[in-house]
Amino acid sequence: MALFEVETNAHIVITWAEDENEAKGHVYDNYPGDDIIRISKRPRTSWVISKAALGLRTGPLDPCIVARDCLSKAEGDKVHAIRLYMHETGNDLNQARKAIESNMVLGW
Template identity: 65%
Template sequence: MPLFEIETDAHIIITWADDEAAAREVVDEAYPEDELLRMTKRPRNSWVISKGALGLTDRTLDPCMIARDCLSKSAGDKVNAIRLYRMETGCDVDQARRAIESNMVMGW
């Protein structure tokens, strides 16, 4: 079943549908008041949302994003994540520990 990316005036919807008509029906049922702006049949069975398109590329604005990235790179190893966070931000050990531990609690 093809994957469709559908943009309306208020939403971006990612859905599987047999064809374009079925994809339009999904939008009409879920958001009847929305105006369809664009519909794209995706070439693969996955989808990606560009952080650049959403304005989320400035990593200096969100220390949690940096901490989560460090946790991901270290595969959850707290000590290694703290080291990576310090290298990335230039902060001291205590600040890095707090940032990493608070993100571990949130389930990064």
């Protein structure tokens, strides 16, 4: 079996199939309203999606990094860390609280 990448007007489908016709059949069975735009056999047995290609880059102000830095500066004091987070990011109290508390749970 080979790994096929099938691009339709609405989806990108990755599927195992014996040949292109079987790969097209998987798409038609699961997405009957889609039109196949492109199909290609992948050269390896795995498929990698680049987060940068999808626009999922982490910017310089990654909320987790900032929250953990604020917790470290506040020496674990939640209220002080929330104030620091608000100052660093410009977020309101509710957003800052959520960011700090979620990172406290993760074990900063």
